[in-house]
Each structure stands twice: as C-alpha cells, then as structure tokens.
Amino acid sequence: AQSVTQPDIHITVSEGASLELRCNYSYGATPYLFWYVQSPGQGLQLLLKYFSGDTLVQGIKGFEAEFKRSQSSFNLRKPSVHWSDAAEYFCAVGLSGTYKYIFGTGTRLKVLA
Amino acid sequence: KAGVTQTPRYLIKTRGQQVTLSCSPISGHRSVSWYQQTPGQGLQFLFEYFSETQRNKGNFPGRFSGRQFSNSRSEMNVSTLELGDSALYLCASSPGQINQPQHFGDGTRLSIL
Numbered sequence: 001a002q003s004v005t006q007p008d009i010h011i012t013v014s015e016g017a018s019l020e021l022r023c024n025y026s027y028g029a030t031p032y033l034f035w036y037v038q039s040p041g042q043g044l045q046l047l048l049k050y051f052s053g054d055t056l057v058q059g060i061k062g063f064e065a066e067f068k069r070s071q072s073s074f075n076l077r078k079p080s081v082h083w084s085d086a087a088e089y090f091c092a093v094g095l096s097g098t099y100k101y102i103f104g105t106g107t108r109l110k111v112l113a
Numbered sequence: 114k115a116g117v118t119q120t121p122r123y124l125i126k127t128r129g130q131q132v133t134l135s136c137s138p139i140s141g142h143r144s145v146s147w148y149q150q151t152p153g154q155g156l157q158f159l160f161e162y163f164s165e166t167q168r169n170k171g172n173f174p175g176r177f178s179g180r181q182f183s184n185s186r187s188e189m190n191v192s193t194l195e196l197g198d199s200a201l202y203l204c205a206s207s208p209g210q211i212n213q214p215q216h217f218g219d220g221t222r223l224s225i226l
Contacts, residue, residue, distance in 0.1 A: 032212045043117070043203055043217035051212050090156065094211040099144070099168050101215060105155035 002027045004093050006104035013081050014112045021076040021107050023091030032094035033074040035065055038106075039087045047089075050074065061085070086111045115140065117218035119204050125224045131192040134221045138185050138206030144168075145187040146215060147179060150201040159202075162187055163209050191223075199225045 003026045013019055025031055032051050036044035048059025055067040065076045074091060091104040118137040126132050138145050146169075147159040158171040162181035181187045185206070191198055201222050205215035 034214050036217075041219070043119075043219045044205075044215075046214045046216070049214050096211060099161060099163070099209070099211055100158070101146070101211075102158075103148075103156040 002093070002095060002102055004091055004102050004104040006089075006091055006107050008107045009105070010108050010110065012110040012112060015083050016080050019076075019078045019081045019085070019109070021089050021091075021109070023074045023076065023104060025072050025074065025091075025093045025102075027072075027093060027095060029096050032096060033065075033067060034092040034094065034101075035059065035063070035074070035076050036090045036092060037061075037087045038090065044090060047076070081109075081111055083111045083113060085109060117204055117206050117216055119202075119218035119221050121221060122219065123222045123224075125226060126194050127226050128194055128196060130194050131190065132194060132223065134189045134191075134202055134204075134223075136187045136189070136204030136206075136218060138187070138204075139216055142206035142208055142216070143185055144207045144209040145181055145185065146205045146207075147187070147189050148203045148205065149173075150203055150220070151199075156203070159189065194225050196225050199223060 005024045034049045035047040038044045050057050050067045088106045088108045090106045093102050120135045144163045146161040148156045161169040165181045176192045179189045201220045203220045205217045207213050207215045
C-alpha cells in the first residue's frame with residue numbers, strides 16, 4: 001500500500017543551525033512529491049515540489065529538498081533556520097495515474113532563540 | 114489572485130446536529146478536496162470533486178458527504194455529529210492533474226460539545 005512516513009514527530013533546533021526533515025514514501029511508480037508548511041491556525045502552504053529532472057529542488061523561504069529514488073526519500077533542508085520557521089511540515093505524494101495525494105503525519109519544528 | 118476561501122472559520126455544534134462547510138476554490142481550479150485534520154491522525158482525506166463529480170473518496174462514514182457546484186465551489190456536510198468529529202477541516206483546490214500541487218484554505222475549526 002502507498003504510504004508516506006515522516007519519522008520525526010518533533011524536532012528542535014537552535015536559530016541559525018541547519019535543518020533536515022526526513023520523508024520516506026512507499027509507491028511503486030514515479031511519485032510527484034511536495035513539501036508543505038502549516039503555521040498555527042492556518043492552512044498548508046506549498047514550499048516546493050518535485051516532478052522530474054534535477055533531483056535537488058529549490059523552494060520558497062530558503063528551503064530545498066533532494067529526491068533520492070534509491071532510498072525512496074525526499075528530505076527537506078535549510079542551511080540556517082530562522083525563528084519564523086517554527087511550524088509543522090508535511091510531506092505529500094501525488095500518485096501518478098490517479099488523482100490522490102497522500103500526506104505524512106507531519107513534523108513539528110521548534111526553534112530555540 | 115484570490116486564494117482558497119473557507120467559511121465559516123469557526124463552528125460550535127452539539128452532538129446529533131448537522132453542519133455544512135463551504136469552500137470557494139482559486140479561480141480556474143476545477144478540483145476541490147476535503148481533509149480532516151486532528152492532532153493524533155494528521156490529515157485524513159475525505160473526498161475530492163472534479164467538475165461536479167466525486168472522483169475520489171476516503172474511508173469516512175456516510176455521515177460525511179459533499180458536493181460541488183458548476184462554479185467549482187464545494188460544500189461538505191456532516192450529519193449526526195459526534196464528539197470525534199471535532200477537527201480542523203481543510204479544503205484544497207487544484208487545476209485537477211496530479212502533478213499540480215493543491216492550494217489550501219485556512220480551514221474551518223469545528224468543535225462538538
């Protein structure tokens with residue numbers, strides 16, 4: 001069955017430190033991959049997406065993600081975290097050949113001043 | 114370009130009542146999806162409509178229903194409300210192809226007393 005796993009429920013980093021949020025998926029075909037961010041009381045905002053081509057994609061707010069087919073992973077990174085990055089982050093997979101998206105359970109990021 | 118608009122933002126109901134939530138998608142988007150978000154379960158897919166037809170459905174009881182109008186606006190109805198229906202209900206719109214990201218509204222917070 002198709003699934004998306006975000007192994008880390010909570011992550012705490014200091015402001016200015018680097019960040020990596022993990023995402024693994026299980027899907028037999030080529031997936032369409034997305035990362036979203038959700039601030040408290042708001043909906044999800046798209047950070048970046050991967051469809052094909054260069055496996056390193058750049059997004060908004062200084063985020064990037066790398067698609068590794070061999071590891072079925074799509075990890076999100078940021079070189080230097082800002083206090084305003086504190087939020088919940090969701091990885092999602094669009095299943096090619098269908099119209100379905102599957103979301104991970106999210107990783108809540110806390111940033112220490 | 115206006116984003117996805119959900120109304121109302123907050124609702125308080127009692128057990129046994131019914132409720133209707135509304136979603137206006139981004140202009141030109143023909144697909145509208147509904148999700149239930151709770152702290153323990155993450156985003157759970159309810160259903161998706163495309164050009165007034167339900168194209169996908171999640172694993173929710175029949176008390177949860179929806180529809181889409183010719184202008185792509187969508188409504189979700191929950192009948193015989195239960196305490197467990199307390200959640201943030203998110204609507205997302207997209208042009209309709211799986212390689213296109215969804216755009217989310219800020220949600221309707223439903224509380225059942």
